[in-house]
Amino acid sequence: MATDTHTPAGPAAPDGGREASLRGRRRLERTAIMMFLVVASLAMAAPFLWMALSSIRDPTELAKVPMPLIPQDPRWENFSEALSRAPFAIYARNSLILAGAAAILNVTFASACGYALAKLRFRLAPAVFGWMVACIMIPFYATVIPVFLMVRHMPLFGGNTILGTGGTGWIDTWWALIVPGAISPFMVFLFRQFYVATPTELIEAARLDGVSELGIYTRIITPLITPGLLTVALLSFEAGWNNFLWPLLVTTSDSLRVIQVGISSFRQEASTDWHLLMAGTTMAAVPMIILFLVFQRYFVQGFASSGIK
Amino acid sequence: MFSRRSILAASSAGVLGMGAAACGASSSTDDTPVDLSGDAAELSGEITLLTPDFTSDARTVLDDDIIGAFTEQHPDVTVTVDAAAWDKLNEKLTASIAGGVVADVIMTGVGWTQPFAQKGLFAELPTDDVEALGFEESVLKSGLYEDGYYSIPQAMDLRFMTYHPELFEAKGITEPPKTLEELAQVATELTGDGVIGIDLLSQNIRQAWIFLLYAFGGTLFSEDGLTPALHEEPGRQATQWILDLMASGATSYDLQVAEGQPSLFQQKKVAMAITSTGNWTSWVDMTPELTEEGAIGMFLMPPGGTATEPVMYQGGTLISISKKSRNQQAAAAFAKHMLSPEMLAIGNAANGKVPPTVDIPTTPGIDGSVLARFGLDSLAYAGAAEGGTPAWMEIRGNLQPLIESCLTGKTTVDQMLADMKSLCDDAISRI
């Protein structure tokens, strides 16, 4: 799409009429686009906005059918009440560590692999690529129990002998939370796509200049895919942040529980503390929203312009 | 794709892991029944409690009041709580069993006991000790397997019919129906002017159907749990009864409420409904006018067909001890502690549930609930419950779709019953 909306068309057009019609068309386009964006984005965000609105509702208001759109009696204590019901500070810290580790590990190791698959020629490359794609296809529930078993029988941890028996291995430790999902084949695949689009000529040129392979990877090519890096970091962070089932399975002690587990505790068998659930979920979503708002600024055309010309 | 070496490494690791799992699964099986008499004063060690209840506010009650009281008596025992949500309890149990890290004290729902007892997960509890607790027979039934007790109810969720007296009066109905045929009539009479006669299906369809099955005098399975009985005449009558009500408009399949909003009964959109004692907390929060004395009426599900006794439905949480527990003595002592009258009162008040016995100290949270008091008074009638066979875990998930197909008119009643029978036969044959 055209970059600036306020740039007159390049050098002064000899044909004034043509330029005017261009501007006119642009303005029409712009208005139509804005209208579409407003309506469509609202449709996308409406459920979340409704949830956020509900997070300050009084429980009796939730009982009203139909529920009024704007909360009539804003109850900001919902947030503090939700926080006090479970040790959310600890949960948030844990989620932060888990999500941060996922982001860092993925950006580091998945990018390395993605780059190698995209740009370096080595014999096992097709095999590794095929393997990565196959990995993505493996259903999570098929591997949950075996991975759990491996975590439990990790030799020499948690009281296990060298054969992995006798103790509890990595259960209820940070290892179990972080390691199994540390490098995601999806991210490798994604990185490869980003790297494929980078110009190989740059690599050749760098080699001629005597830059090492590692140097090319770290200093020359990877900076070109900054949007890609940010994408992977964001997605890995989000996956770690919203992870629910795996932490539930491998941890028992409260000090390792994560935020989603804490929020799920608002749903009891008999009744749901709806207002607290909404408050909790909204709060949990806020860090992700802020992160996204901050980083999407870098998804601006030309930020990662190729360095050919 | 794999090099030979990596395949070798991978498969040997896998075999090792599985071997270790297999070993872990069969070791430390102690066949001596658990000692519930709680004599041992010198208990020590660690035990873990796996529970889907006691979330949110109730967790503090569990930690401070219940566990706190226990550790006062047995200071050398550490109790760790592993909290898993009800809808994830399956995964949690499966993973921990597979990995051999099962909790010592396990809390599960009604219907889960027979399968786990048959598979050797739960330890048998001595009959004398269990009966010494003084609970009603109807309530202890869910914990029975092959004449032995493998779990004891700790919390109950009782269901019966509730109605709006003013709607009854408006149509000149003076007392609750005494048979299911009468109930159907009353429901039809009450339908109209924006009110639907009866709400059966907005909660759990499977459990509502089972409730009616028992009301018609049927059971899910035979005594030994090895033959299905749900497809027989009472099952047919129950299904037909619901279908007739739907046809007359007195009830509807489409009566649903979004979670967190008051039920249709609370909104006075239906005149009668199956209500659970657990609904009390949401009544207090959302429609407190219903919680006053005399605001609503209650009656047990009346009998139909050839049955003569009214029926109450019981759900709830039962407490068991893992057969592979490494500290069965401490586990047993803790279970016994949770089942003591004071702890039953405290625990159930915190969870919004009902204790399995009336012999508890006065507790405002429980005594203040009109629903709970009615349920407790009618404990002897709590005959309808899920489960009753070791194959239940394989059956329960597949029952609801069958019922739904029939209620939406996609299959006939006879087809549904035949499907149910073959589902159960199939599952039981694999025990």
Add this chain to the structure above:
Amino acid sequence: MSATAPVSAPPVAAAGPRPHPGTSRRRSVQTAERRWGLLLAAPATLHTLLWIGVPIIVAFVLSFTAYDVINPPEFAGLENYATIFGDELFWLSVVHNVIIAGVGIPISMFLALLFAVLLNRSVPGQGIFRVMVFLPHITATVAVAMIWLWIYNPSESGLFNVLLGTFGIGPVPFLTNSDYALASVILVTIWQGIGLKMLIYLAALQGVDTQLYEAAELDGANFVQRFLKITVPMLKPATFFILVTSLIGNFQTFDLIYILTEGGPANSTSVVTYRIYQTAFQEFRMGLASAQSVILLLILVVLALLSRKIVGGTDGD
């Protein structure tokens, strides 16, 4: 990554006859490339081989056993596969997945691309719009499902029914009618899936040369023409990626459906991963669940190959 790096061999023409002045350098570059290719790919490969490869082998082995988790596995030969072959519900679930994917993914991709393209230029409020589109993705599935349950409520008070009511259309049982449930679920999956696709498209769009657009605009091409002739072809690799991963993702997730409909009513929204979950964790038939997973894996491989045919893959695949 370490800061110091081995330097490749200097391009020195040593003494002695050489067929070509640059061969030794080329060879050493090749060796360095091979070495570094392996080195850089190693951590990710080894990690996945261990944490995904080993479990899938275990699962594969288990698929030939009857294993109820509590007692050791017993060999059962091909029995599980025979069971799957005759399991109507399993294949019905596969069909549902295919329908959800076949309808939902193209619509989702198209809308995502549209959003990405529109939000790639500096529009006022660009950041806010992007966040709004991405919100469904970052909201926890449980909350998403509950909100949609409220929207889809079959009585007159459900949000959609309130809207329809203003047009005089009676309350529609979106999720309680087995004819409508699947379509209702598809709508939710579309809504939830747009955000992630848009993000990937946005990132990919950064690599498209803007001068192409400017030239086209000067030539009189309008929005639609620029979109079809420039944007779409340049994004083919991203499109392929999104298609494959969406297909796979579609077959993997079931949390949303589980909370919305529990696979009902009357199994009309049952999907494969839910069947696997039920078999493994509710029925405790781990051997059968493993076999189902193997079958699912095979289906996905076929689908991935099909996508390659349709979209044309990317270079070097």
